[in-house]
Amino acid sequence: MTMAPLELTQDMDVPKISLKGVKKAFGSKVVLDGIDLDIRRGESIVIIGGSGTGKSVLLKSILGILQPDAGTIRIDGEDTTHIGGRDRERAMAKFGMLFQGAALFDSLPVWENVAFGLIQGAQRLGRKEAKERAIATLGAVGLSPDVADLSPSELSGGMQKRVGLARAICTRPEIIFFDEPTTGLDPIMADVINDLIVKCVKDLGATALSITHDMASARKIADRIAMLYKGKLIWVGPVSEIDNSGNEYVDQFIHGRADGPIQMQIRAF
Numbered sequence: 001m002t003m004a005p006l007e008l009t010q011d012m013d014v015p016k017i018s019l020k021g022v023k024k025a026f027g028s029k030v031v032l033d034g035i036d037l038d039i040r041r042g043e044s045i046v047i048i049g050g051s052g053t054g055k056s057v058l059l060k061s062i063l064g065i066l067q068p069d070a071g072t073i074r075i076d077g078e079d080t081t082h083i084g085g086r087d088r089e090r091a092m093a094k095f096g097m098l099f100q101g102a103a104l105f106d107s108l109p110v111w112e113n114v115a116f117g118l119i120q121g122a123q124r125l126g127r128k129e130a131k132e133r134a135i136a137t138l139g140a141v142g143l144s145p146d147v148a149d150l151s152p153s154e155l156s157g158g159m160q161k162r163v164g165l166a167r168a169i170c171t172r173p174e175i176i177f178f179d180e181p182t183t184g185l186d187p188i189m190a191d192v193i194n195d196l197i198v199k200c201v202k203d204l205g206a207t208a209l210s211i212t213h214d215m216a217s218a219r220k221i222a223d224r225i226a227m228l229y230k231g232k233l234i235w236v237g238p239v240s241e242i243d244n245s246g247n248e249y250v251d252q253f254i255h256g257r258a259d260g261p262i263q264m265q266i267r268a269f
Contacts (some may be wrong), residue, residue, distance in 0.1 A: 014077040016041045016175060016207040017062060022071035024057055031057045035232030042206040044201060046218040048253065049228035055211040059177055064088050088132040096173035098164050099246040100180040104152040110163050111148035114138060141196050158189040158208045167202050176208035178202060182217045215254050227253065
């Protein structure tokens, strides 16, 4: 399936996503401590950082699953920080998401998983048309039509991840979130998924925001990389400059070294 690029009628100078001073704490633990980040239309940004540094909290805040304690989140210039109800549904219709582990519904065949947003979302397509669109989208991620009627439990991990990607793009979203897209995959399948992500995002003309620990994935899918550490974005820059960031925290993380300013808490059992 060839996906026509999205028609963007908004002011191209307005960031697709804009975060200003976003803070979030859980009790005394500060997870996001004044996040400022503008994501341009059609740009792919990858946020890196260790476990528990707030990457998922940042995504959930943008999606409205969590409410920031301070700061503003704007989508296409609209302040979405505290909206709810139909306004939130309208804003969320712009999003697609590939979840960590694919997160498929075991009770639904593959095609219904892919078409879930078409049937249950704002488009409310009939089942026949939705299935046709789902099968075409499966083709876009390299899966044949016979996969459509299988159960997710009949698929390998790599195939499940492809189905998750198909679901993320089936509604032709303007923004796609990728949550640890290569987790649990072998290096070859991970690279296949990375290539598919790059292709699908480009074909759609979508804006992409990903979180990952996988630097091979980050290097392939990112235009820019941002590193989150102790609630702050300590470095943001083009992927081509990541190896010369001049930041010792970034350098330690991207090369996976135990020695450095980032000290891991190791507990003995």
